[in-house]
Amino acid sequence: MRFDAKEYLESKLSDIRKVLRPEESDKVLAACSGGVDSTVSAVLVARALGRPIRAVYIDDGLRRKGEPERVLSVLNELGLSAFIYDAKKDVLEALKGKIDAEEKRKAFRDAFYTVLGRIIREIGAEYLVQGTIAADIVETVGGIKTQHNVLEELGIADKYGFKLIEPIKDLYKPQVRILARELGLPAEICDRKPFPGPGLAIRIVGEVTWEKLELLRRVTEMVEEETSDIESFQSFAVLLDMKATGIRDGKRVYGYIVALRIVSSEDAMRAKFVEVPHGRLRRISTRIVSEVPEVSRVLYDITDKPPATIEFE
Known part of the structure; x- marks a missing residue:
């Protein structure tokens, strides 16, 4: 109707x-x-x-x-x-x-x-x-x-x-x-993309700390800049509650893992992940790990809603 x-x-x-x-x-x-x-x-x-x-x-x-x-x-x-x-x-x-x-x-x-x-x-x-x-x-x-x-x-x-x-x-x-x-x-x-009421608190898996919030703010700004021309319902970063081993300047580092979530939807009741070209994902990942040394790994979420929800939490 x-x-x-x-x-x-x-x-x-x-x-x-x-x-x-x-x-x-x-x-x-x-x-x-x-x-x-x-x-x-x-x-x-x-x-x-x-x-x-x-x-x-x-x-x-x-x-x-x-x-x-x-x-x-x-x-x-x-x-x-x-x-x-x-x-x-x-x-x-x-x-x-x-x-x-x-x-x-x-x-x-x-x-x-x-x-x-x-x-x-x-x-x-x-x-x-x-x-x-x-x-x-x-x-x-x-x-x-x-x-x-x-x-x-x-x-x-x-x-x-x-x-x-x-x-x-x-x-x-x-x-x-x-x-x-x-x-x-x-x-x-x-045309503003939805941003959750609890904000970055539900884009941090696990306990929320000021250190994690400041880190995710920096990553979020980068992701929004890099995906501003991608047609989507929402486009954001999530800070996971685990760390992974990486290499920086030839030395071992143990840094945070960031997941990228980019979805298309009409009303938030159902959503599909956006098939972003690998070259764009590589560019986003490279920028994040280069400019945010606390992050050692970037993942891309390819799960629709359902079975997942749009936000991780």
Whole structure:
């Protein structure tokens, strides 16, 4: 069935106005990552109220290089009253010692929303706007993996002290992108590749440490630069929880293993690995091991979803 973005937009604006009045705009806080889902959600609510709303970017230490500053600039350009909140200590402490992927996702969720609850109390807000979409709910409720932003369906929405507004929870990613264009959002938002809520924490297999995060940030920047012209749904690096022997300057080294993951997909429910030419893979591998001496080996993941998931954790 064809998605009518104009009709959906009019209906959704009407729905939001039934829940919130314009004079309540100062009681609203949007959690924004800079991705299309959270940005569309925040802009929808602001558009419905006819007034700017506050938007917070949680700097949890799990983002890509320079991302907090870039996102803040974009959100303010869209007319939101955006600010950054430093939660690195809270989140990294919550992840400390966690090895299992589900434990990490749940620890991140609890720390993330505890921080948001604190911010909401500090600024006197009552409502939290977030960009939960249908795929998040399907995977969480189905027990595949916990998406950090699914609260209501698990019966824990009241735990953190705010009321949830999730305007696009019935949409899948392709529909969200169409709606973003209907809202007039810039291409850098509409076409932005998905980046997971728990960020680099779920692209580090095993325990998350600041050393590993800094290393993966460097590798991620290289992979995104080297694959920017490859048509894909997502393209990223994963730091594995093992090391391998290598040779550098004629001497033995024992370095990290990095896996590359490049997939095509429509809605994240199914995905196929992209058959990248060997010459390109060789170039990426050579650059990583040359510029990041802590890495001794680079692998390429050729598994579809299913049986794998897109993210490793």
